[in-house]
Amino acid sequence: GQQLNQSPQSMFIQEGEDVSMNCTSSSIFNTWLWYKQDPGEGPVLLIALYKAGELTSNGRLTAQFGTTRKDSFLNISASIPSDVGIYFCAGQRYGTASKLTFGTGTRLQVML
Amino acid sequence: GAGVSQSPSNKVTEKGKDVELRCDPISGHTALYWYRQRLGQGLEFLIYFQGNSAPDKSGLPSDRFSAERTGESVSTLTIQRTQQEDSAVYLCASSLAPGSGEQYFGPGTRLTVT
Numbered sequence: 001g002q003q004l005n006q007s008p009q010s011m012f013i014q015e016g017e018d019v020s021m022n023c024t025s026s027s028i029f030n031t032w033l034w035y036k037q038d039p040g041e042g043p044v045l046l047i048a049l050y051k052a053g054e055l056t057s058n059g060r061l062t063a064q065f066g067t068t069r070k071d072s073f074l075n076i077s078a079s080i081p082s083d084v085g086i087y088f089c090a091g092q093r094y095g096t097a098s099k100l101t102f103g104t105g106t107r108l109q110v111m112l
Numbered sequence: 113g114a115g116v117s118q119s120p121s122n123k124v125t126e127k128g129k130d131v132e133l134r135c136d137p138i139s140g141h142t143a144l145y146w147y148r149q150r151l152g153q154g155l156e157f158l159i160y161f162q163g164n165s166a167p168d169k170s171g172l173p174s175d176r177f178s179a180e181r182t183g184e185s186v187s188t189l190t191i192q193r194t195q196q197e198d199s200a201v202y203l204c205a206s207s208l209a210p211g212s213g214e215q216y217f218g219p220g221t222r223l224t225v226t
Binding site for chain 1: 147
Protein backbone atom coordinates (compact mmCIF):
# COMPACT_ATOMS: atom_id res chain seq x y z
CA GLY A 1 0.00 0.00 0.00
CA GLN A 2 0.93 3.64 -0.31
CA GLN A 3 3.33 5.10 2.21
CA LEU A 4 4.25 8.70 2.67
CA ASN A 5 7.86 9.74 2.06
CA GLN A 6 9.71 10.82 5.15
CA SER A 7 13.15 12.34 5.40
CA PRO A 8 15.66 11.91 6.68
CA GLN A 9 15.44 8.15 7.02
CA SER A 10 17.68 8.28 10.08
CA MET A 11 19.71 10.81 11.97
CA PHE A 12 22.31 10.98 14.70
CA ILE A 13 22.35 14.18 16.68
CA GLN A 14 24.04 15.55 19.76
CA GLU A 15 22.00 16.04 22.91
CA GLY A 16 20.73 19.58 22.99
CA GLU A 17 20.52 20.01 19.23
CA ASP A 18 17.34 20.84 17.37
CA VAL A 19 15.89 18.25 14.97
CA SER A 20 13.80 18.68 11.85
CA MET A 21 12.07 16.04 9.77
CA ASN A 22 9.46 16.17 7.07
CA CYS A 23 6.88 14.12 5.29
CA THR A 24 5.65 14.52 1.72
CA SER A 25 2.89 13.08 -0.38
CA SER A 26 1.86 13.23 -4.02
CA SER A 27 -1.74 13.71 -2.94
CA ILE A 28 -3.65 15.89 -0.51
CA PHE A 29 -4.42 14.96 3.06
CA ASN A 30 -6.94 16.69 5.31
CA THR A 31 -5.38 15.67 8.59
CA TRP A 32 -1.72 15.16 9.42
CA LEU A 33 -0.49 13.38 12.53
CA TRP A 34 2.88 12.63 14.04
CA TYR A 35 3.53 9.50 16.08
CA LYS A 36 6.60 8.22 17.96
CA GLN A 37 7.37 4.54 18.33
CA ASP A 38 9.75 3.11 20.91
CA PRO A 39 11.20 -0.39 20.48
CA GLY A 40 8.68 -3.12 21.21
CA GLU A 41 5.80 -0.71 21.61
CA GLY A 42 3.01 0.70 19.55
CA PRO A 43 3.15 4.25 18.16
CA VAL A 44 2.14 7.08 20.48
CA LEU A 45 0.40 10.17 19.13
CA LEU A 46 2.46 13.35 19.50
CA ILE A 47 0.62 16.01 17.52
CA ALA A 48 -2.47 16.19 15.30
CA LEU A 49 -2.97 18.90 12.65
CA TYR A 50 -6.34 19.65 11.07
CA LYS A 51 -5.93 22.78 8.97
CA ALA A 52 -3.60 23.80 6.15
CA GLY A 53 -0.92 26.12 7.47
CA GLU A 54 -1.59 25.16 11.08
CA LEU A 55 1.37 25.29 13.44
CA THR A 56 0.97 23.34 16.67
CA SER A 57 3.30 22.79 19.60
CA ASN A 58 3.47 20.12 22.28
CA GLY A 59 6.28 20.94 24.69
CA ARG A 60 9.54 20.84 22.74
CA LEU A 61 7.77 19.53 19.66
CA THR A 62 6.36 21.74 16.93
CA ALA A 63 4.59 20.49 13.83
CA GLN A 64 3.20 22.25 10.80
CA PHE A 65 0.54 21.30 8.27
CA GLY A 66 1.91 22.39 4.90
CA THR A 67 -0.09 24.95 2.95
CA THR A 68 -0.32 22.67 -0.08
CA ARG A 69 -1.77 19.94 2.19
CA LYS A 70 0.79 17.59 0.68
CA ASP A 71 3.41 17.88 3.39
CA SER A 72 4.07 18.26 7.07
CA PHE A 73 7.07 19.07 9.24
CA LEU A 74 8.09 18.13 12.76
CA ASN A 75 10.69 19.97 14.79
CA ILE A 76 12.13 18.89 18.13
CA SER A 77 14.03 21.51 20.07
CA ALA A 78 16.86 20.87 22.53
CA SER A 79 16.84 17.09 22.06
CA ILE A 80 17.28 14.80 25.05
CA PRO A 81 18.14 11.07 25.22
CA SER A 82 14.51 10.01 25.62
CA ASP A 83 13.73 11.51 22.20
CA VAL A 84 15.35 8.40 20.70
CA GLY A 85 12.90 6.38 18.65
CA ILE A 86 11.19 6.21 15.30
CA TYR A 87 8.96 9.09 14.26
CA PHE A 88 6.13 8.44 11.83
CA CYS A 89 3.94 10.89 10.04
CA ALA A 90 0.44 9.82 9.07
CA GLY A 91 -2.17 11.35 6.83
CA GLN A 92 -5.92 11.01 6.64
CA ARG A 93 -8.29 12.04 3.85
CA TYR A 94 -11.94 13.05 3.97
CA GLY A 95 -14.10 10.17 2.87
CA THR A 96 -11.60 7.60 4.03
CA ALA A 97 -12.34 8.01 7.68
CA SER A 98 -11.06 4.60 8.56
CA LYS A 99 -7.59 4.82 7.15
CA LEU A 100 -4.33 6.39 8.16
CA THR A 101 -1.55 6.32 5.59
CA PHE A 102 1.78 6.14 7.38
CA GLY A 103 5.18 7.46 6.45
CA THR A 104 8.28 5.34 6.15
CA GLY A 105 9.64 6.64 9.47
CA THR A 106 12.61 8.67 10.69
CA ARG A 107 14.89 6.92 13.16
CA LEU A 108 16.36 9.38 15.64
CA GLN A 109 19.40 8.59 17.73
CA VAL A 110 20.80 11.03 20.24
CA MET A 111 24.45 11.04 21.20
CA LEU A 112 25.29 12.15 24.69
CA GLY B 113 -8.00 3.50 32.60
CA ALA B 114 -6.04 0.81 30.81
CA GLY B 115 -4.74 1.32 27.33
CA VAL B 116 -5.15 -0.96 24.34
CA SER B 117 -3.93 -4.45 25.14
CA GLN B 118 -2.97 -7.22 22.76
CA SER B 119 -2.22 -10.88 23.17
CA PRO B 120 -0.08 -12.78 22.74
CA SER B 121 2.88 -10.41 22.70
CA ASN B 122 4.87 -12.91 20.64
CA LYS B 123 3.79 -15.82 18.51
CA VAL B 124 5.96 -18.28 16.64
CA THR B 125 4.14 -20.64 14.32
CA GLU B 126 4.92 -23.08 11.60
CA LYS B 127 4.10 -22.29 8.02
CA GLY B 128 0.61 -23.50 7.15
CA LYS B 129 -0.82 -23.20 10.66
CA ASP B 130 -3.63 -20.83 11.62
CA VAL B 131 -3.11 -18.09 14.20
CA GLU B 132 -5.47 -15.88 16.15
CA LEU B 133 -4.47 -12.51 17.57
CA ARG B 134 -6.50 -10.64 20.15
CA CYS B 135 -7.07 -6.97 20.85
CA ASP B 136 -8.81 -5.31 23.79
CA PRO B 137 -9.53 -1.67 22.95
CA ILE B 138 -9.81 1.19 25.40
CA SER B 139 -13.18 1.08 27.12
CA GLY B 140 -15.65 3.41 25.41
CA HIS B 141 -13.72 3.62 22.15
CA THR B 142 -16.11 2.82 19.35
CA ALA B 143 -13.59 2.46 16.56
CA LEU B 144 -10.98 -0.28 16.27
CA TYR B 145 -8.23 -0.71 13.68
CA TRP B 146 -5.71 -3.38 12.77
CA TYR B 147 -2.38 -2.57 11.14
CA ARG B 148 0.59 -4.63 10.02
CA GLN B 149 4.16 -3.43 10.43
CA ARG B 150 6.91 -5.29 8.63
CA LEU B 151 10.45 -4.99 9.97
CA GLY B 152 11.83 -1.50 9.48
CA GLN B 153 8.74 -0.21 7.76
CA GLY B 154 5.72 1.92 8.47
CA LEU B 155 2.25 0.67 9.30
CA GLU B 156 -0.11 -0.80 6.73
CA PHE B 157 -3.84 -0.52 7.34
CA LEU B 158 -5.67 -3.86 7.42
CA ILE B 159 -9.23 -3.44 8.70
CA TYR B 160 -11.48 -0.97 10.55
CA PHE B 161 -14.50 -1.62 12.79
CA GLN B 162 -16.99 1.06 13.83
CA GLY B 163 -19.83 0.05 16.09
CA ASN B 164 -22.26 -2.26 14.33
CA SER B 165 -21.44 -0.98 10.86
CA ALA B 166 -19.94 -3.29 8.27
CA PRO B 167 -16.17 -3.29 8.71
CA ASP B 168 -13.85 -1.72 6.15
CA LYS B 169 -11.81 -4.71 5.03
CA SER B 170 -10.11 -3.01 2.14
CA GLY B 171 -6.61 -3.39 3.59
CA LEU B 172 -6.68 -7.14 4.12
CA PRO B 173 -3.94 -8.56 1.86
CA SER B 174 -5.61 -11.89 1.05
CA ASP B 175 -8.59 -14.06 1.91
CA ARG B 176 -6.42 -15.86 4.46
CA PHE B 177 -6.86 -12.82 6.68
CA SER B 178 -10.09 -12.18 8.57
CA ALA B 179 -11.16 -10.29 11.66
CA GLU B 180 -14.13 -10.12 13.94
CA ARG B 181 -15.32 -7.77 16.61
CA THR B 182 -18.18 -8.25 19.03
CA GLY B 183 -19.98 -4.96 19.59
CA GLU B 184 -17.53 -2.38 20.87
CA SER B 185 -15.27 -4.80 22.66
CA VAL B 186 -12.66 -7.40 21.85
CA SER B 187 -11.47 -8.06 18.33
CA THR B 188 -9.64 -11.04 16.91
CA LEU B 189 -7.52 -11.12 13.78
CA THR B 190 -7.17 -14.56 12.24
CA ILE B 191 -4.57 -15.59 9.70
CA GLN B 192 -5.17 -18.96 8.08
CA ARG B 193 -2.50 -21.13 6.48
CA THR B 194 0.25 -18.74 7.54
CA GLN B 195 3.09 -17.96 5.15
CA GLN B 196 6.57 -16.64 5.92
CA GLU B 197 5.67 -13.27 4.43
CA ASP B 198 3.04 -12.91 7.15
CA SER B 199 5.84 -12.44 9.69
CA ALA B 200 5.39 -8.94 11.09
CA VAL B 201 4.14 -7.02 14.10
CA TYR B 202 0.37 -6.74 14.11
CA LEU B 203 -0.84 -3.61 15.84
CA CYS B 204 -4.30 -2.80 17.07
CA ALA B 205 -5.54 0.73 17.73
CA SER B 206 -8.76 2.27 18.98
CA SER B 207 -10.21 5.74 18.85
CA LEU B 208 -12.99 7.50 20.69
CA ALA B 209 -14.54 9.14 17.67
CA PRO B 210 -15.44 7.26 14.49
CA GLY B 211 -12.74 7.54 11.87
CA SER B 212 -10.53 9.70 14.06
CA GLY B 213 -6.88 9.96 13.22
CA GLU B 214 -6.18 10.23 16.94
CA GLN B 215 -5.68 6.55 17.41
CA TYR B 216 -4.27 4.82 20.46
CA PHE B 217 -2.13 1.80 19.77
CA GLY B 218 -1.49 -1.40 21.64
CA PRO B 219 2.02 -2.87 21.99
CA GLY B 220 1.48 -5.25 19.12
CA THR B 221 1.84 -8.98 18.54
CA ARG B 222 5.08 -10.05 16.92
CA LEU B 223 4.30 -12.96 14.60
CA THR B 224 7.08 -15.14 13.29
CA VAL B 225 6.27 -17.82 10.75
CA THR B 226 8.97 -20.47 10.42
